Amino acid sequence: MIQYILLGFLNYQPMTGYDLKRTLDHSTGHFWHAYHSQIYTTLRQMEKDGLVASQFVMGEGQPDRRTYTITEQGRVHLTEWLSHPLTEATSIKEELLVRLFFSGQRSNESILAELTVQREIHQQKISEYRKMRVEMEEQAKNLPLPSLKRDSVFWMATLKMGTRYEEAYLEWLNETIQTIQEL
């Protein structure tokens, strides 16, 4: 999957592994995450496969940079992938739910403490996403390329899903905390 994300971003403009890592953190962080080690190794592999090409620039004063550019083959690969629709639901892996499921022997205090910490974390995420949304709406008004206007609709849509998810999570946490307090 990370391969398609990297291709997707390189399809907008050439970037280094470092740039890609930052971009990922700031724009797809709410639905996909990757460590820099995976990004660098995947880029190397993609270059071998002819999906991207790199050029190394020795920095004078600044650090050296290896800039990756998408190839024609890379564009085809990305377009091909996008043209085959997903026909399944992505499966969820939620550690907190695993823990809660098997919490029968734990004390209410222990569980409530954990859920309360989680509530803070998810509250934090909601306000992050709200901030991101405002920034994105601001950016959408004065885009460098008007061709990105359509793209920004989809970026916004994914952010909305992130927000909805966090809101649902928070509501559930509140409900569950209350249920346990009443036990």
Add this chain to the structure above:
Amino acid sequence: MIQYILLGFLNYQPMTGYDLKRTLDHSTGHFWHAYHSQIYTTLRQMEKDGLVASQFVMGEGQPDRRTYTITEQGRVHLTEWLSHPLTEATSIKEELLVRLFFSGQRSNESILAELTVQREIHQQKISEYRKMRVEMEEQAKNLPLPSLKRDSVFWMATLKMGTRYEEAYLEWLNETIQTIQEL
């Protein structure tokens, strides 16, 4: 993670790999999934580590079965894990959002077709979970062991999160479908 799930179930009663696979599919399917290959190999590893013990029974007529039992060390391991609360949010990996994020060059029809299929899938999940909920409430009334009454509260809570998630997803899909139709 799968290791703790297996321990969690074996903490209720001895089971075979096959039983565990089915139990997982039916009760934790909405927040964790595993293939039988992973379950069998993990059980073997756990036996080496002394967390479970197995006994092999040649089936006469029926297939052979290897039944796993949790050890005292296994119980300690599980309890230990549960006692250290999660202090981070589990990161999300949603393939559909990746696809949508990079869909700027796709046609509206193509995207709408994909989202419509997803809507059906998630609608399906919601009705599955509603059915599971009714069954679970039924079971909770006449539990074999009254000691499981407390556990069933937590099982129900995880199912509620599953339902909330699917409902949020569905609402978002409807909103997004509408947005794209208006483009």
Add this chain to the structure above:
DNA sequence: CAGTCCATGTAAGTAGTTACATGATTGC
């Protein structure tokens, strides 16, 4: 002068997926 940011990589390990492999019983 300590911490953060910029910048790139490798190595080793864990987790998860897909494919291969087998074989009996039960129900339609």
Add this chain to the structure above:
DNA sequence: GCAATCATGTAACTACTTACATGGACTG
């Protein structure tokens, strides 16, 4: 006779995480 269910395993691969490793520039 064919499909589904019961039942257990291995092999190969892909994906992801954690740790190790380096070093200059800028900021307070």
